[in-house]
Amino acid sequence: MQVVVGAAVIADGRLLAAQRAEPPDMRGRWELPGGSVEPGESEPGALARELREELALPVAVGERIGPDLPVLGRRGAELVLRFYRCVPVDGAEPHVLEHLAVRWVGPEELEDLDWLPSDRALLPALRAALLESEPAGEPG
Template sequence: MSTQIVVAGAVIADTEAGPALLIAQRRRPPELAGLWELPGGKVQPGESEPAALARELAEELGLDVDAIRVGQRIGADVELPGLILRAYRVDRVRGEPRPDDHQALRWVTAVELSDIAWVPADRAWLPDLARAL
């Protein structure tokens, strides 16, 4: 059985409070509902990781694929049974994200990162995300 790659986007933007990270609150599954994560999703066969991330963010956030610029990796792989999670820095070129696939979206600054109720897997990236901000 092959391992599924899941890509997550660290969407960073300048806000009135300074550089901020876009986080998304999960609707499902029940054990993760209400927790916060970096938006993203599964890489399809034959798809590059950056292309998959741009597609997933467009689907989940209601942005045009060409309104998203996927940059460098952030942090190390997070391995779960049957999954490898990889985070990438993402710059939003234009458009306002909408919570199409999540309960809510929120912009958080570096000082707020440790106060968020994260999905367990995404906690591994917190030091790297703080540095990116």
Template sequence: MTDTVIVVAGAIVRDGSLLAAQRAEPAQMRGRWELPGGKVDPGETDEAALVRECREELGADVRPLARIGTEAPFPQRVGAPPAVLRVWLCEVLDGEPAALEHLALRWLGPEAIDGLDWLPADRPFLGEIRRHLNGG
């Protein structure tokens, strides 16, 4: 049996806005938007993986505050193990996020979230993130 790959992403919020990151690669995802993050390594907690990934991708330190929703499955790819996405509400502790591995970053108010071409795995979390940005 193949183990499920756990991927974590940060709904990084500041002053009522959400940080969105535009994918640079792979080619089939280039230009689409996502919440920054990555795979959880063996023996690593979700929170530690998210802190590590944001430091690598954004050059900033974040603090995970709370899990958002449940987990969402990634579309199954031939020959790849199943994978799920877990999203955490986060705040920036240190540094200004920069697009070190992305094409661009954008801070979005709740009204602008639906205006981007999000990756499918991130979409199930956007409603709850919007509610959080609106104070609920």
């Protein structure tokens, strides 16, 4: 089964969301950035590569977040989505290269975005991760 990895990039209690440009039926919807694991790649290695390619964003890939999510691919292929918590390296910021936009969102803003269904299923785990990562002394 083909594995697709997604990045829950978290910094300062906020999550990085990316707005799809393609394909047309997904244009304008929000997702966690990522992509397919190529033969011979580890899942964390693939995720780091995808974030460099899509957002020119170097990251440290951490632990898994949320459950495996089975989905159907473009041609009916069975895929499994796996998400990992990531942190930008040395305060790096993303650059819009393949998406329409990127946005940092807090836990209270997660429901405001028009997420792809597969990413929407992860919102409870993302909210929990954001709440536990908020800087000390700031209200949640």
